[in-house]
Amino acid sequence: MNNSTEQFDVVVIGGGPAGATAANDLACQGKRVLIVERGFRIKPCGGAIPPAAIDAFDIPQSQLVARIKSARMISPKNKRVDMPIADSYVGMVDRKDFDPWLRARAASNGAEVRTGNFSQLKYLDSGEVLLTYRDKSPEQKEVSVLTRAVIGADGAKSKVGKQCVPGADKIKSVFAYHEIVKAPAADSSADYKPTRCDVWYQGRLSPDFYAWVFPHGDHASIGMGSAVKSFSATQSVRQLRADVGLTNAETVRREGAPIPLKPLKKWDDGRAVLLAGDAAGVVAPASGEGIFYAMLGGRLAADAVLQFLAHGDPAALRQARKRFMKEHGRVFWVLGLLQAFWYGSDKRREKFVHMCDDPDVQRLTWQSYTQKKLVRSEPMAHFRVFMKDMAQLLGIARA
Structure with a gap:
């Protein structure tokens, strides 16, 4: 470290919905914020966002690639149950565009965004944190910065969490995989509707979770999730594409990643580090919904860090989890029971x-x-x- 080491109030590791939301809220409060986003990765995600999230987080309609008016549930015996959404809708986003937009919004409000991979952090005698990351240059140069607080929003296998927060290395998750394909034409014979999400509850497609076909405007997400390591995700999606008549649809991209399904018991290290989003385990069991909960977790993390910066009391960091569980803990508990049994x-x-x-x-x-x-x-x-x-x-x- 030298006298020229850059200083920030907060460094956010991960620029997805949780990290970008936290950074935006902090920047809007006048804090100097750095987002370190590793880039070159799009999380497999159905892309559903409820109206509550659209309103709470000021998501413009231009970010919605589809508006869903119903869901179809398909049983093991191929019973189809349509669930129309009365007087509302579900917005759909494509993470390829949505996540960069969130980071750009944070940047427009003063946050600095850099591409790099988190390496490590250590506490100094001053109480500050010396955080090191590798940039994306050909040399992968190590860059060190000083900060007063760190928000780890770097996914289910959070490197920040593993280093700093007890129990974060034991987070429970399912593996999600999807293929983004070009949506069929309106006169196609495919079993597909651009305003309907299809959810397949069949053991042949997922032995312990579900498979899906979700519209994304000009594209569609066809995917599945499972915690069974021996189960073939690619074979499952291949079968589902055949079932709905999309075998020959052009594949735009393929993505896979672990998705946590249970909030961690501890989100902070009791000093200056706080987890948010997938790193904290806030994806809803049974449904796998994560965008709303990630953005809420990011906002609560920002609130907690603001209190920490103002008063210097690490106990303030615990408020993020307390508030989240007070608002949504019961829902997560109910959905966890639903998934475990049904x-x-x-x-x-x-x-x-x-x-x-x-x-x-x-x-x-x-x-x-x-x-x-x-x-x-x-x-x-x-x-x-x-x-x-x-x-x-x-x-x-x-x-």
Whole structure:
């Protein structure tokens, strides 16, 4: 280190939805922020964003490549259940364009964005952090900067988390893989609709999660997720493409990455490092939804870091997880139980899709998803869903 070492208030490792949101919020508060984004990687993602996220994070309509008006659930026996979205929609983004836009917005508000790979960090006697990353030059030159706080938003296999936060190296995840293909023409015979998301609950396509066909405007995402390492993701997607008549659709790109499905018990190191997004494990079980929760996690991380910078008390960093779990912990718990039970076998998946045909289930599901909170205004609807769910569990109802 020398006297010319650059100094920042906050360094954010990872420029996806969590990191870029945190950096933008901090920059808007006048903090000097550096984003270190490794680049050259697009996360496999269905791209769904609920209206609650579009409003909360000022996402312009120009970033939406599709507006979804319904979902179709396909059971192991090929039962198809359509779930129309009444009086709302689900926005779809393409991460290839969406993530760079988020970083550009942060940059326009004062954050500095650089491409590089995080190497390590160490604490100095002054309490500052000396952070080192390798740039993307041919020489992969090591660059060191000084900072008062670090936000690790570098994905499910977070290098920041592994180095700094106990338990981060044991994060549970599924492997997600998808292929982006050119969408079929309107007069195509493919089983595809540009305003409908198709979710396949079939063990042959995923033994413990689900497969999907999600519209992306001129393109479509065809993918699957599974924690079973021996299961072939590429074979599954190949089969799904054949099932829906998209075998010959032009493939634009292929992507794969681990997706966490359970929030870590600790998001900070008790000193100056805080995790956000996939690094903190905030992808919803059962649904795999991550963009909204990543952006919320980034915002909460920014709030916590602002308090830390203002008062110097590392306890402020714990507020990010506390606030997140207070708002969404119950939803994650419910979805975790749903995935553990209903995704366990094709027999259970058949019953699960059958339940999705129920009007009460559909209405409450979409209200909770689009508004991003449990709907408490219809107690009788919740009771009816509970009783129908119990009938399925006990085998009283037929699938």
